[in-house]
Amino acid sequence: MSDRESVWNTAPTSAPAQRADRYVSGSNAHPAKMLPAIAAHAIRTYTKPGELVLDPMCGIGTTLVEAIRLHRHALGVEYESRWTRIARANVAQTIRHVEQGSGRVVCGDARQLTQFINADLHGKVALVVTSPPYGRSAHGRVHCTSETGERGVVKTDYRYGRDPHNLAHVSTDQLLDGFSKILTQCRAVLRPGGTVVVTTRPWRTHGELIDLPSGVLATGQAAGLVPAERCVALLAGIRDGRLIDRPSFFQLKNVRDARRQGIPLHLVQHEDVLVFTRPEKPSAASRPLCTNRQPSLRPERCNYRETGHGTRQ
Numbered sequence: 001m002s003d004r005e006s007v008w009n010t011a012p013t014s015a016p017a018q019r020a021d022r023y024v025s026g027s028n029a030h031p032a033k034m035l036p037a038i039a040a041h042a043i044r045t046y047t048k049p050g051e052l053v054l055d056p057m058c059g060i061g062t063t064l065v066e067a068i069r070l071h072r073h074a075l076g077v078e079y080e081s082r083w084t085r086i087a088r089a090n091v092a093q094t095i096r097h098v099e100q101g102s103g104r105v106v107c108g109d110a111r112q113l114t115q116f117i118n119a120d121l122h123g124k125v126a127l128v129v130t131s132p133p134y135g136r137s138a139h140g141r142v143h144c145t146s147e148t149g150e151r152g153v154v155k156t157d158y159r160y161g162r163d164p165h166n167l168a169h170v171s172t173d174q175l176l177d178g179f180s181k182i183l184t185q186c187r188a189v190l191r192p193g194g195t196v197v198v199t200t201r202p203w204r205t206h207g208e209l210i211d212l213p214s215g216v217l218a219t220g221q222a223a224g225l226v227p228a229e230r231c232v233a234l235l236a237g238i239r240d241g242r243l244i245d246r247p248s249f250f251q252l253k254n255v256r257d258a259r260r261q262g263i264p265l266h267l268v269q270h271e272d273v274l275v276f277t278r279p280e281k282p283s284a285a286s287r288p289l290c291t292n293r294q295p296s297l298r299p300e301r302c303n304y305r306e307t308g309h310g311t312r313q
């Protein structure tokens with residue numbers, strides 16, 4: 001373990017304020033964007049200017065935009081062509097703005113990313129920053145009647161396309177299996193000693209907690225990566241030493257509904273950040289598992305009742 005900060009102050013301003021004027025129109029429609037300051041904090045902490053940062057599930061390209069702004073080179077992979085186009089536009093706009101760095105976005109399935117990333121980049125990636133898609137309840141934006149003309153409050157932008165190969169549509173077991181393959185591919189393109197940062201969080205299905213962070217920890221180890229740190233990235237601001245919640249409409253609603261039923265839920269105001277490294281020298285313990293049987297990656301279901309649903313920004 002290192003002496004770096006384990007709580008990241010990543011929401012001094014709201015998500016829209018962090019994205020203002022930096023992302024092309026259409027970016028907001030993505031159902032599960034990363035908070036830009038989380039990507040920026042990881043990039044500043046684990047790389048130097050001029051190094052290469054990869055996001056194998058890059059969505060609208062938040063990791064890539066923040067990497068280029070910090071004078072790093074960026075490479076992204078995204079399965080859906082809609083988000084790939086937006087990520088490319090975000091990368092192009094950022095390069096025009098900062099007049100430095102480079103960025104490339106490939107449309108494809110990151111489970112095979114070594115096949116379509118140039119061989120001369122294998123072993124050159126300093127940092128992977130990524131976040132798997134999960135938990136539809138945690139996605140989307142809310143509009144009030146006045147904006148949409150419909151009655152009450154409606155939720156939009158909470159779905160991906162309908163392609164069943166997008167890992168957003170699969171079961172938790174399949175998601176973890178797919179994510180394990182993606183991390184194994186990332187390990188092949190990482191330089192020895194390189195870092196992988198995964199943001200994730202638990203969510204609830206029918207009142208049960210799905211402990212995705214534990215599942216992701218197991219997938220990283222199965223992919224031959226070594227757990228290095230476990231941090232918290234705040235989604236709440238800090239003012240006068242106190243946390244300032246930035247809950248979404250549905251986050252508040254879920255917690256209030258649960259409390260009315262006597263379930264003492266609290267707002268989740270952070271992402272779990274799991275940090276792995278690629279060992280300098282392969283050891284038996286850190287080699288990817290090549291057996292047909294995966295270790296049990298399924299996160300535990302339990303009736304742990306201290307957290308509420310979160311909503312990505």
Ligand SMILES: C[S@@+](CC[C@H](N)C(=O)[O-])C[C@H]1O[C@@H](n2cnc3c(N)ncnc32)[C@H](O)[C@@H]1O
Binds near residue numbers: 034111
């Ligand atoms: C949580 S989102 C990432 C959002 C991104 N960090 C951002 O800020 O825009 C996960 C992304 O993974 C993509 N995805 C799902 N399955 C994939 C796969 N097999 N290969 C590459 N990307 C995939 C989804 O389409 C989605 O855009």
